[in-house]
Amino acid sequence: MDFQQFLQDWEPLVRIAFIVVGAIVLAIVLRVGSRRLVNAIIQGVNTHAREIADKVVEEQRILQRTKTIANVLDNFILWGISITSIVMILSELGVDIGALIAVTSILGAAIGFGAQSLVKDILSGIFIVFEDQYGIGDWVDVGEANGEVEKVGLRITELRDVHGTLWFVRNGEIQRVGNYTQDWARALLDLPFSYENDIDKVNGIITTVAHDLATDSQLGSAILGEPEIWGMDYVSGEQFVIRVALTTKPSKQWAVTRELRSRLKTAFDKEGIALQKATRINLSNS
Numbered sequence: 001m002d003f004q005q006f007l008q009d010w011e012p013l014v015r016i017a018f019i020v021v022g023a024i025v026l027a028i029v030l031r032v033g034s035r036r037l038v039n040a041i042i043q044g045v046n047t048h049a050r051e052i053a054d055k056v057v058e059e060q061r062i063l064q065r066t067k068t069i070a071n072v073l074d075n076f077i078l079w080g081i082s083i084t085s086i087v088m089i090l091s092e093l094g095v096d097i098g099a100l101i102a103v104t105s106i107l108g109a110a111i112g113f114g115a116q117s118l119v120k121d122i123l124s125g126i127f128i129v130f131e132d133q134y135g136i137g138d139w140v141d142v143g144e145a146n147g148e149v150e151k152v153g154l155r156i157t158e159l160r161d162v163h164g165t166l167w168f169v170r171n172g173e174i175q176r177v178g179n180y181t182q183d184w185a186r187a188l189l190d191l192p193f194s195y196e197n198d199i200d201k202v203n204g205i206i207t208t209v210a211h212d213l214a215t216d217s218q219l220g221s222a223i224l225g226e227p228e229i230w231g232m233d234y235v236s237g238e239q240f241v242i243r244v245a246l247t248t249k250p251s252k253q254w255a256v257t258r259e260l261r262s263r264l265k266t267a268f269d270k271e272g273i274a275l276q277k278a279t280r281i282n283l284s285n286s
Helices: 003-052 059-092 097-114 116-130 199-214 253-271
Strands: 139-141 146-152 156-160 166-170 185-194 223-235 239-248
Touching (some): 003 059, 116 146, 116 156, 185 223, 185 253, 199 253, 239 253
Antiparallel strands (some): 139 146, 146 156, 156 166, 185 239, 223 239
16 A cells, blocks of 8 residues: 555544544634733733832732633633534534534534523623733622632632632622722721810821821732822711821721721710710721
8 A cells, every 4th residue: 555545545534533622722822822912911910000000910910810811711712613623623524514514504503592601600700811801810799799819710700708618609690799899998097085075186187196007017919009088978966076097908898997096986985075976987897
C-alpha cells in the first residue's frame, strides 16, 4: 500500500484529527486573547475612577472582575468551538447535517420553552458580571436576602448574611441590587439630644471626635476626605438630631461607625451630655 492509497483510505480520520487539533489550538488562543482583552478593558475603564476616588477601587476587585468575566467568555468559547467541531466531525462521517440541525432546532425549542427561567437566570448573570453590579466580597441587598457575596455564577449568586446563613439566589429573580461596598461607602450617625443642650457645644464635641478619628493611625486610612457635620436633621419641642457623616473606603463604613459611636459616647459622658435614645445607624450590618 503506497502513501497516496493510505491517505485516501484514512482521509476521513485525518480530517477529523485536524479538526480536533485545530479546535484545541483555537480554544487556547481565544482563551488567552480573551483574558488579555478583558484585563486591558477593565484597567482602562477603571483608571479614571480610581484617580477620582483616591484609589478607592482596590486592585483585588479589578483582578476578581477580570477573572469572572474571563471565565464567562471561556465558557462561551468552549461551548462554541465544541459545537462547531462536533458538527464538522459528523459531516466528515457522512451524517446529514441539515436533518440533524432541524431535529436539534425542534428539540432545542421544546427544551427552551420549558426552561425559560433557566435562560432568564443565565442572561441576568451575564448582565450582572459585565455591568459589574457586584462582585465577590461585596456586601449587597438583593431584596429577599442581603449579605457578603461569596460566589457569582451565571445562574446562582451565593450570599452569606451576618448570621452566617448562606443564601442561594437565582439571578433571574433579582429585581434590584443595593451594593454597600462599591467604589466608596459612608458611615452615617444620627445623634438625638434633649432640647436644652447647647447646639454649639454639641457640634464642637462631634467635630473634634470625628477629626481625631480621621487622623487615627489605624482607622484613619479608611476615611476619605474630611468628616462632615450635616447639621440639624430634626428638631421638636423635646429634642433635636445632629447628623454626622464620614466617607470611607468600601467595606470600612461599619468599623468606622462602631469606633465613632464609641468615641462619641466617651466624649459625651465626660461632658455630662446624654443621648435621648440609642444612636440610629442608617446602614445595615453595622
